[in-house]
Amino acid sequence: MPKTPDYFHGKTIIITGAASGIGRATALIFAREGANVVVADVDAAGSQAVADALRQRGSKALPVATDVTSRPQVEELVRRAIAEFGRVDFLFNSAGSAFRRCKFLEIDDQLLERTFDLNVKGTFHAMQAVLPHMLENGQGVIVNVASMSHKRGGPGASVHYAAAKGAVLTMTLGVAREFADRGIRCLSISPGPVNTPFAMAADTPPELVRKFVEDVPMKRMAEPEEIGELVLFMCSDACGYMTADTVYVNGGGGWR
Numbered sequence: 001m002p003k004t005p006d007y008f009h010g011k012t013i014i015i016t017g018a019a020s021g022i023g024r025a026t027a028l029i030f031a032r033e034g035a036n037v038v039v040a041d042v043d044a045a046g047s048q049a050v051a052d053a054l055r056q057r058g059s060k061a062l063p064v065a066t067d068v069t070s071r072p073q074v075e076e077l078v079r080r081a082i083a084e085f086g087r088v089d090f091l092f093n094s095a096g097s098a099f100r101r102c103k104f105l106e107i108d109d110q111l112l113e114r115t116f117d118l119n120v121k122g123t124f125h126a127m128q129a130v131l132p133h134m135l136e137n138g139q140g141v142i143v144n145v146a147s148m149s150h151k152r153g154g155p156g157a158s159v160h161y162a163a164a165k166g167a168v169l170t171m172t173l174g175v176a177r178e179f180a181d182r183g184i185r186c187l188s189i190s191p192g193p194v195n196t197p198f199a200m201a202a203d204t205p206p207e208l209v210r211k212f213v214e215d216v217p218m219k220r221m222a223e224p225e226e227i228g229e230l231v232l233f234m235c236s237d238a239c240g241y242m243t244a245d246t247v248y249v250n251g252g253g254g255w256r
């Protein structure tokens with residue numbers, strides 16, 4: 001929660017991957033707080049549907065079909081956000097996927113490249129596109145999504161994904177420290193299993209999902225709103241001294 005009432009009122013956030021799961025839940029939370037939301041996703045119909053839902057609740061929302069692996073599309077996203085709302089205060093990079101679960105020796109070059117293109121380059125493009133604008137404003141907060149898997153390495157199922165999220169974590173650290181004295185904060189969140197279409201998108205077998213959940217001390221997945229509320233806190237004026245680090249949201253830990 002912010003320190004100042006109405007802190008988010010009229011401020012603008014760009015959310016990538018906003019058509020589903022954590023990105024969508026975060027869009028609804030920021031809209032609740034009166035923020036303008038730029039709903040970016042490769043799923044154009046999904047972005048439109050989320051923007052419609054936000055507008056129905058009285059918020060200002062701009063859907064922008066964006067493939068974050070494309071630098072020109074991400075640059076256009078930031079241009080459109082500034083043209084519509086005048087400035088961008090926050091960026092939440094939620095677009096990400098593990099694509100496919102497999103053992104380490106079955107990871108082919110294509111899977112590795114796709115995973116790094118989306119999770120690493122997507123985050124990299126968005127940060128590079130928005131940072132000059134935030135630096136000009138003298139303030140801005142970027143929140144990236146890593147994963148608890150970066151700590152576990154994803155043995156037997158997703159080393160490609162865990163490694164990409166490790167890169168997101170490291171990039172966050174570097175950006176945060178490079179721009180810390182210029183009004184920019186940059187943080188990452190490392191969730192455990194979250195109840196979204198993510199597992200389905202990566203064709204995760206149900207028995208693996210059960211194993212993930214059984215190993216969580218709280219014996220349940222996070223709900224996407226439990227990540228979104230943390231994004232709100234991280235972007236708020238109650239969180240002014242926190243930058244560079246990742247915060248684990250994982251019900252006490254998980255799959256080793």
Ligand SMILES: NC(=O)c1ccc[n+]([C@@H]2O[C@H](COP(=O)([O-])OP(=O)(O)OC[C@H]3O[C@@H](n4cnc5c(N)ncnc54)[C@H](O)[C@@H]3O)[C@@H](O)[C@H]2O)c1
Pocket residue numbers: 016017018019020021022023040041042043046066067068069093094095096097098118122145146147148190191192193194195196197198199201
């Ligand atoms: N759900 C989990 O268990 C979990 C755990 C740890 C980390 N994460 C991370 O959380 C983030 C959000 O995942 P989620 O659970 O909400 O999954 P999700 O599948 O519900 O949402 C991901 C969204 O990203 C979008 N997307 C995919 N490729 C894109 C591209 N090239 N450009 C723009 N958008 C694209 C999808 O269309 C989708 O709307 C991801 O970065 C994921 O890696 C998820």
